[in-house]
Amino acid sequence: MTSSEIKTTLSYTADNDSKPYVEGTAKSYPTVEEEHSSGEMGKTEPVPEDGVAQPKKAAKIHDFCFGIPYGGLVLGGGLFGLIFSRNPATLRTALIGGALLALSTFSLKIWRQGKSSLPFILGQAVLSAVLLRQNFEAYSLTKKLFPTGFYAAISAAMLCFYSYVVASGGNPPPKKLKSSAAAVS
Numbered sequence: 001m002t003s004s005e006i007k008t009t010l011s012y013t014a015d016n017d018s019k020p021y022v023e024g025t026a027k028s029y030p031t032v033e034e035e036h037s038s039g040e041m042g043k044t045e046p047v048p049e050d051g052v053a054q055p056k057k058a059a060k061i062h063d064f065c066f067g068i069p070y071g072g073l074v075l076g077g078g079l080f081g082l083i084f085s086r087n088p089a090t091l092r093t094a095l096i097g098g099a100l101l102a103l104s105t106f107s108l109k110i111w112r113q114g115k116s117s118l119p120f121i122l123g124q125a126v127l128s129a130v131l132l133r134q135n136f137e138a139y140s141l142t143k144k145l146f147p148t149g150f151y152a153a154i155s156a157a158m159l160c161f162y163s164y165v166v167a168s169g170g171n172p173p174p175k176k177l178k179s180s181a182a183a184v185s
Helices: 032-036 063-087 088-110 118-142 145-168 176-183
Strands: 004-013 021-026
Touching: 063 088, 063 118, 063 145, 088 118, 118 145
Parallel strands: none
Antiparallel strands: 004 021
């Protein structure tokens, strides 16, 4: 048995003696030479021993983890601007911020139920694109770094983040639903 054929796992005992031990199970994976000679290099994936299907591909972080603070920031900035400048354009920013905050909150609620929150993620992405366009145009006319340049930069970053979440398959499922699904199969 070669070193490529042994799958090792690290386990801890329940007592306070936290000495790890390694237990090995035989698992035959092709060696580099075998894989290269068969002409199928990188084409085969090992099947898990317990027969459980691989989890669905998902983003590493949820959309609402950044969406709620982003929506709150845009809403707060819009209200602050409305109170102190009496500019109607800041009312539009406050409304978009409120919509972002609402979509992020709904995304969190739907995610907790184990359902897909893709429509809410797409809605947040569209609103980020609207804010990006609006603030980039204002920045290009006024060249004011704050608030228009700041909002343009943060909206561009959030648009990239929402694109990542959508491209990677959406939010990962909740841990409680993930563990109950594994127990059922």
